[in-house]
Amino acid sequence: MLGPRVNISSENHPVEIASRKTMVPAEVIIKRNVWVGAIATILPRVTIGENSVVAAGAVVTKDVPSNCFVAGVPAKVIKKIGQ
Template identity: 60%
Template sequence: MHIFDRLRAGHNIPVDDPDFHLVHEKVAQTRRLSVALNAAPTADAFRQQLSEIMERPIDPSTTIFAPFHINVGLFTQLGRNVFINHACVFLDMGGITIEDDVKIGPRVNVITEAHPVDPTQRKTLQVAPVIIRRNAWIGANVTLLPGVTVGENAVVAAGAVVTRDVSPNTMVGGVPAKMLKEL
């Protein structure tokens, strides 16, 4: 099985895996393409460049402000009418799904990658997807950690670190994020 298929299947991958060089090569390619992405003079040019990175078209209703950083790009799915503000970072080897009508504030980190806490195992890449359901709003400077699903219509307050799922129609905030109220 190809290393990217193993990642998408949620397998842990040791960094000394004989195919891990393919991950490094894709990340290097994405970094090179990201220079042009973040220098794009128009929203259309930005979408076109991001489409090249992600190897699929970006819907014209989606708006993303530069700078935008993504480490692979192949494993991010964007819905329609998505808005992503400045300086967001997506580490997408575990898969990121952003459904329609999602709003993401500035400096949001969507992280699908981690390493074991055990120092003897730390040279292993662990991945888990992040899913942001329809009409959710992610506030400024939020971090979404691997394996998290943000429910439909949910709000994540600015500065939160989300370590577990957010129920639909709720607002969460804090470090770690806790439910603040039902919407």
């Protein structure tokens, strides 16, 4: 489930000034049964594991393990979700 105004970014650009006219595509993987709260941002090269929850307004810069709740900027694991 995705909340309103979720941003899933699959493109980035090089940091070098001479290369900034190009875009570099990268994969974003969202596995089964994931909830993403309103206005969250998921950046390129990130995988969100099964059954995880991303809090509203979070900015996900790194992979999220399965069965976790993440929040913050940048997003951090707040707690594991029990099965």
